[in-house]
Amino acid sequence: MTKTFQVLNVKCGGCANTLKTKLEPKFGEVEVNLDVMPREITLDINEEQIPELREALKSLGYPMSDEDLGFVENTTAKAKSFVSCAIGKVNS
Numbered sequence: 001m002t003k004t005f006q007v008l009n010v011k012c013g014g015c016a017n018t019l020k021t022k023l024e025p026k027f028g029e030v031e032v033n034l035d036v037m038p039r040e041i042t043l044d045i046n047e048e049q050i051p052e053l054r055e056a057l058k059s060l061g062y063p064m065s066d067e068d069l070g071f072v073e074n075t076t077a078k079a080k081s082f083v084s085c086a087i088g089k090v091n092s
Helices: 013-027 047-060 071-091
Strands: 002-007 030-033 039-044
Touching: 002 047, 013 030, 013 039, 013 047
Parallel strands: none
Antiparallel strands: 002 039, 030 039
């Protein structure tokens, strides 16, 4: 089933490239919409895969917008997203 999720900390094409390349092996093709805030990703996913997707996004520094993150977790996610963004720019 095709679903769209709002994702935080996605700033540019580098971030989008990281999301596409890191998520594709486990979740298939991922579309990233950089024209909306918060940014959105769209992919074909089963309901039982959503918790795994949440964890994968958080590990990259791009939590879903409905995540209830504390200060430390939020700060850590932002730091991870900067690294993921830089890697995405280098690899694009």
